[in-house]
Amino acid sequence: MSRLTASMCGLALTATALATPAIAQEDAGKETQTSRTFWGVSAEKFEYRYSDSDEELAVIEGDAYYGSDELKFLWLFEGEWEEAHNAWETLENQFVAQTPVSDFWDAKAGIRVDTPEGPDRVFGVLGLTGLAPYWFEVDTNLYVSDEGDASVDFEAEYELLITNYWIVSATFETLVAFSEDKEIGVGQGLNSTEVGVRLSYDLIDRAFSPYVGVVHERKYSDTADLARDAGGSTEDWFAVVGARISF
Amino acid sequence: MNKGFLLTILAGLLPLTLLAGEYDISVDRVQIDTGDFVKEGIGYNGASPGPVLRFQEGEEVTINVTNNLDEMTSIHWHGLILPFEQDGVPGISFPGIKPGETFTYKFPVVQNGTYWFHSHSGFQEPNGAYGAIVIEPEGREPFRYDREYVVQLTDKHPHSGDRIMRNLKMSADYYNRQQQTVGDFFSESAEKGFMVTLMDRMMWGDMRMMKADIEDVQGFTGLINGKGPEQNWLGLFKPGERVRLRFINSSAMTYFDIRIPGLEMTVVQADGNNVQPVNVDEFRIGVAETYDVIVHIKDEEAYTIFAESMGRSGYARGTLAPEDGMTAEVPELRQAPLLTMADMGGHMDHGGMDHGDMNEDDMAGMDSGDMAMGAEVDHGAMGHGSMDHGDDASLPEDPFYAKGSGLVPTASNGGKFLSYSDLKAQKPLYEDREPTREIELRLTGNMERYEWSINGTKYEDADPIVLQYGERVRFKFVNETMMTHPMHLHGMWSILEVGEGKWNPLKHVISVAPATTVYMETEVDAPGEWAFHCHLSYHAASGMFRKIVVEGGPDSTVAEGKLSGKQGGES
Structure with missing residues (x-):
């Protein structure tokens, strides 16, 4: 009996001895004293576009994220709603995981699902996003579609502060494809560029910033031919009005 | 035997009862009205800031803290020397106080001076959960005053703490509205030359750092004892009196530069410990610091207590006056400071900059050969003077700032601005010995x-x-x-x-x-x-x-x- 008690005591002691460092390592303060996960929803673009050929578009581009400093999960969305056809000319949804790779750069990987009017595509995505020297925000991705076609896009944005509330943002976007995917109007080589200049005003914090601007879109070489064959335009100027939204 | 035992207990209790205070604090949801906005927040005993707790040195205090929130809470007694289980940090000192529960803190008060208390749970402190502690000394104070006020500062923001944290994570400059603009570029070009200005912007842009990065969270209203600048906290005095002001900076993020135009302040205490008196015109109070100053007011006039934030994005204001209704002029905010290359010690290696083209002002006091500075240089250990740079007499200096720093404070009247190097203990608590x-x-x-x-x-x-x-x-x-x-x-x-x-x-x-x-x-x-x-x-x-x-x-x-x-x- 007493031996049993003794061994139980021994067990208890061992347990305590084991438990103590375990508790020390756990450090509940790490839970209570730090903020670890964050979320956000924002739309960089939420706008109405009116082209020089009387085309009307509604455009949304934004993201929602949840995660920590080390790992974020993002849903990135981009859509162009064409008024004349009552249809999504572009509709992309990306689901990616993003992680820091250096002080100013994050790598991301995931999938992109395109479901516009017409044929759908699913892509694998590998991307790099971050802040380049001189405050250029850069985002570039490599896509490989379920049809086996690869393409690369590149986006850069620069903000010029007229005042601390009136901000001019200049954007540049381009797409280059390594192979042709006729069905979705993608030719080999340089596909398109989009250059935009928007003047915004931070009306409510940085949560709601209405803007006006000008956007120039152009398609090149094979892609331009494909667009012409489909009866579309290859170069457009748009007047845009919209708002940047962030929650 | 029983009686004797009781007597012994009673005899033992007597001195204790004389010096044993019991205090009740409830943690409540409250409305905070800053004059600029009204915001739901957290307070103590129905208000934010909470009560001023007045303890006596040597007292054994019992503090019953009742959590009326629907989340965990805690109170940390900032600056108090006490057993660690009483320190009030959830996850480290104790588990925290659950909703609806009362936790009893019990500890001996072994010090005196000005301190404060605040929640150590989540962002309850920025949301309003703070109050002041004043501990009367056992013996006599080494200075004389006729009346005293707690002057507790904070930087109340219209956004909740959680929201601010989230916004900063999404965009670190979310609240920074002092960034350099196109207009600044042109006015600086006109002054210093286009190329110099361009090179300067390129250099900072190359590092992806901002000169204006001094206050992360702007857009707050500075409060004194819970009152915004318009609500104007008032401390009354009689001409001829010495008034002790117990400044406490309970801000979440904001340093304040404090002055009372027309009055010299004698700093007598820092962080609850008496210091050898220093006369100053202005002083900077870091977040969570306390400074006690004594002002000798001779005239029957009103005086403004003006606390400008270090980055000049906001201010707190109160008034000392002989009677209610009197006010003094409220100064304009001074121009916002900008960081210089000297403040970038740790970042110099990022840029790969062309040192030869650096802006003169930014380079003040630095040889381009010494770029690795910062980390090596012994700014803190006073007077070692290991930086032998060209001296620019026009620049203010303080050994507790990098040489040529844009943050070195100066008194608005050109007078004395308190430095850490002015602080000397009134009475050392410990013997001086070599660190182990x-x-x-x-x-x-x-x-x-x-x-x-x-x-x-x-x-x-x-x-x-x-x-x-x-x-x-x-x-x-x-x-x-x-x-x-x-x-x-x-x-x-x-x-x-x-x-x-x-x-x-x-x-x-x-x-x-x-x-x-x-x-x-x-x-x-x-x-x-x-x-x-x-x-x-x-x-x-x-x-x-x-x-x-x-x-x-x-x-x-x-x-x-x-x-x-x-x-x-x-x-």
Whole structure:
């Protein structure tokens, strides 16, 4: 009996001895004293576009994220709603995981699902996003579609502060494809560029910033031919009005 | 026998009852009206700020804290020397106080002076959960005054703490509305030349750093004792009186430069410890610091207490007047300072800059050959003068700022601005002795990601700092960031190295300016587990935080979680 008690005591002691460092390592303060996960929803673009050929578009581009400093999960969305056809000319949804790779750069990987009017595509995505020297925000991705076609896009944005509330943002976007995917109007080589200049005003914090601007879109070489064959335009100027939204 | 026993107990209790106060505090949802906006927040006993707790040195206090919130809470007694289980940091000192529960704090008061208390749970403190503590000394004060006021400052923001943290993580410059604009570029070009200005912008742009990055969270209303500038907190006096003002900076993020135009202030206490009196025209109060000043007011006039934020994005204002209704002029905010290359010590290696083209002003006091400065240079250990740079007499200097720093404060009337190097203890608490070892703590971070850390590691990934009871540890703070960090050690005094030996002042917050090295020593006389962190709320929550474990100690029951009145080093 007493031996049993003794061994139980021994067990208890061992347990305590084991438990103590375990508790020390756990450090509940790490839970209570730090903020670890964050979320956000924002739309960089939420706008109405009116082209020089009387085309009307509604455009949304934004993201929602949840995660920590080390790992974020993002849903990135981009859509162009064409008024004349009552249809999504572009509709992309990306689901990616993003992680820091250096002080100013994050790598991301995931999938992109395109479901516009017409044929759908699913892509694998590998991307790099971050802040380049001189405050250029850069985002570039490599896509490989379920049809086996690869393409690369590149986006850069620069903000010029007229005042601390009136901000001019200049954007540049381009797409280059390594192979042709006729069905979705993608030719080999340089596909398109989009250059935009928007003047915004931070009306409510940085949560709601209405803007006006000008956007120039152009398609090149094979892609331009494909667009012409489909009866579309290859170069457009748009007047845009919209708002940047962030929650 | 029974009677005798009772008598003994009664006899033992008598001196205790004389010096044993019981206090009740409820933690409540409250409305906070700043005059600029009304915001739901958290307060104590139905108000924010909470009550001023007045203790007596030597008193055994019992404080019943009832949590009326629907979330966990806690109260930390900022600056008080007490058993670690009473320190009020959830996850380190105790589990926290559950909704609906009452937790009883009990500890002996072994010090005197001006302190404060606040929640250590989530962002309850920025949301309003703070109050003041005034401890009357056992003996006589070494200075004379006729009346006293607590002047508790905060930076009340219309956004909740959670929202601010989230916004900063999404965009580190979310609240920065002092960024340099196109207009600034042209006016600077006109003044200094286009190429010089362009090169300057290129250099900062290359580092992806901002000169205007001084206050992370702008858009607040500065409050004095809960009152905004328009609501104008009033302290009455009779002409001829000496008034003691107990300044406490309870801000989440904001340093204030404080002055009372027309009055000289005599600083008599810093962080609750008496200092040899220093007459100043203005002083800077770091987040969580306290300074007691005495003003001798002779005239029957009103005076403005003006507390400008360090980055000049906001201010708090109150009035001292002989009668209600009298006010004095409220000064304009001075121009916002800008960081210089000198404040970038830790970042100089990022750029690959062309040193030859650097702007003269930004380069003031730096040889381009000395770019690695900051980390190596001994700014904190006074007067060592290891930087032998060209002297620019026009620049204000303070050994606690990088030489040529844009943050060096100056008094608005051209007079005396308090420096850490002016602080000398009135009466040393500890004998001066050589530290047993040195621990280097690099203050690190990534502004763009809004990540803050110590030695490059965030709290969540870090092991605790282990100290041995009886040690005297020298902490070497090396600020490699461009932000100013008020470092707060719980439970033990921070002896700030100002080069005065045993007269080095005791503090509980040590503010470390960008690109400087500051030393503090700590007599490790409090067993248990303690928090140690940057007191900027959103820096602490982002990871600039450590747990400190003090091993050993003569009274092992303390470490095992039992109450003990014994305080090492106090007698």
